[in-house]
Amino acid sequence: xxxVTEAYDAVDLIIAKREKRELTTxxxxxxxxxxxxxxxxxxxxxxxxxxxxxNGMTRSEIRDLTLAMIASGERxxxxxxxxxxxxKHSTGGVGxxxxxxxxxxxxxxxxxxxxxxGRGLGHTGGTLDKLESIPGWRADxxxxxxxxxxxxxGAVICAAGAGLAPADKRLYALRDTTGTxxxxxxxxxxxxxKKIAEGTSAxxxxxxxxxxxxxxxxxxxxxxxxxxxxxxxxxxxxxxALLTDMTVPLGLTxxxxxxxxxxxxxxxxxxxxxxxxxxxxxxxxxxxxxxxPDADPxxxxxxGRAMDVWRRMIAAQGGDPDAPLPTAxxxxxxxxxxxxxxxxxxxxxxxxxxWRLGAGxxxxxxxxxxxxxxxxxxKPGDRVTKGQPLFTLHSDEEARIPRALASLEGxxxxxxxxxxxxxxxxxxIS
Ligand code: URA
Numbered sequence: 001x002x003x004v005t006e007a008y009d010a011v012d013l014i015i016a017k018r019e020k021r022e023l024t025t026x027x028x029x030x031x032x033x034x035x036x037x038x039x040x041x042x043x044x045x046x047x048x049x050x051x052x053x054x055n056g057m058t059r060s061e062i063r064d065l066t067l068a069m070i071a072s073g074e075r076x077x078x079x080x081x082x083x084x085x086x087x088k089h090s091t092g093g094v095g096x097x098x099x100x101x102x103x104x105x106x107x108x109x110x111x112x113x114x115x116x117x118g119r120g121l122g123h124t125g126g127t128l129d130k131l132e133s134i135p136g137w138r139a140d141x142x143x144x145x146x147x148x149x150x151x152x153x154g155a156v157i158c159a160a161g162a163g164l165a166p167a168d169k170r171l172y173a174l175r176d177t178t179g180t181x182x183x184x185x186x187x188x189x190x191x192x193x194k195k196i197a198e199g200t201s202a203x204x205x206x207x208x209x210x211x212x213x214x215x216x217x218x219x220x221x222x223x224x225x226x227x228x229x230x231x232x233x234x235x236x237x238x239x240x241a242l243l244t245d246m247t248v249p250l251g252l253t254x255x256x257x258x259x260x261x262x263x264x265x266x267x268x269x270x271x272x273x274x275x276x277x278x279x280x281x282x283x284x285x286x287x288x289x290x291x292x293p294d295a296d297p298x299x300x301x302x303x304g305r306a307m308d309v310w311r312r313m314i315a316a317q318g319g320d321p322d323a324p325l326p327t328a329x330x331x332x333x334x335x336x337x338x339x340x341x342x343x344x345x346x347x348x349x350x351x352x353x354x355w356r357l358g359a360g361x362x363x364x365x366x367x368x369x370x371x372x373x374x375x376x377x378x379k380p381g382d383r384v385t386k387g388q389p390l391f392t393l394h395s396d397e398e399a400r401i402p403r404a405l406a407s408l409e410g411x412x413x414x415x416x417x418x419x420x421x422x423x424x425x426x427x428x429i430s
Contacts, residue, residue: 028068042174066193073166108306111154129256130256156316168190196232208221243426254376256370283297332392336386340383374391
């Protein structure tokens with residue numbers, strides 16, 4: 001029943017979506033506002049989300065939903081900064097530490113990178129959890145300090161305030177418990193409402209596909225990327241996307257301090273080839289949005305310019321870039337049972353194993369272990385000899401190691417033939 005002062009009835013809007021009718025802007029604005037006010041009940045919003053998952057939304061409905069979620073909270077602005085702002089968002093993957101080298105790399109060309117990040121939940125790690133393994137580093141920074149750091153250093157990686165798109169926060173929590181996470185219109189509007197509210201003028205999306213990613217299938221990832229690029233463009237944010245393969249873990253480390261160490265290697269001009277490739281390609285896309293299509297990010301990694309910004313970025317948030325990183329108390333190395341070629345290394349079980357070792361959390365309020373995780377000593381296609389180390393598990397608690405090993409059963413194989421080479425970047429959308 002509709003209240004006397006309410007414009008619509010939630011039940012009518014649920015039925016409309018169930019019957020595949022396109023909702024109007026006014027209906028969507030009311031639904032999101034009434035849900036944020038607590039007038040529309042959680043079970044009604046959940047039923048509506050399920051109708052969206054089953055029946056989809058039109059482009060204008062998705063745009064209206066995104067704008068309504070932005071309007072539910074505050075909107076940041078970097079006007080007057082004197083620099084172009086460019087941000088990056090990844091849909092999340094195993095060993096995905098790219099934000100760490102990327103933000104200072106892009107800032108080293110004079111652009112401003114306001115990277116509002118989150119903590120990890122489940123098998124994909126959170127950028128803030130990784131950086132918090134650096135002694136002294138703080139994720140929470142006041143808006144004025146953030147502006148000052150963007151002006152002086154050029155890059156900030158910090159926690160997103162609770163005021164950005166609060167309607168999305170509530171809706172996402174419901175989707176998590178009602179089997180409605182996987183709806184492309186809801187994922188796209190959720191991610192883009194936060195990114196647009198952040199006030200960046202350009203955005204590059206790293207949309208991952210494959211078994212270690214949210215979207216298992218390339219075609220679905222492409223649809224998600226197209227939807228998000230359209231949303232950003234419609235909202236006046238120059239947006240493009242890379243579709244990247246998440247079949248095997250990215251780089252050679254999974255886990256907080258281990259991933260910081262690898263990121264620093266990349267900033268020092270070294271590091272694994274896949275991490276370098278993705279960092280450089282995302283940087284190129286961000287620099288193109290910032291009016292620097294011919295800038296060479298690989299050069300800024302090689303000559304130390306990006307490392308210089310990294311050190312200043314860490315120090316500005318209280319961190320000591322020279323402090324030794326924490327290490328876990330216990331470790332166990334798995335060796336090759338036979339000689340041959342490493343033919344597979346499945347991202348998802350490796351992500352789950354790192355999580356079980358203590359690198360990730362099961363509930364939002366759980367702590368994470370800075371030193372826990374996995375170091376990979378070989379990648380698919382590498383020739384290995386019997387007894388050679390394949391990977392090392394690290395944990396603060398010995399009892400976690402057998403559970404992690406159990407999740408790695410069948411997660412890798414040694415064979416006679418090299419797996420078919422897969423390009424890391426499958427497509428680009430702009
Ligand atoms: N990340 C988000 O922020 N929202 C989603 O819906 C999925 C991933």
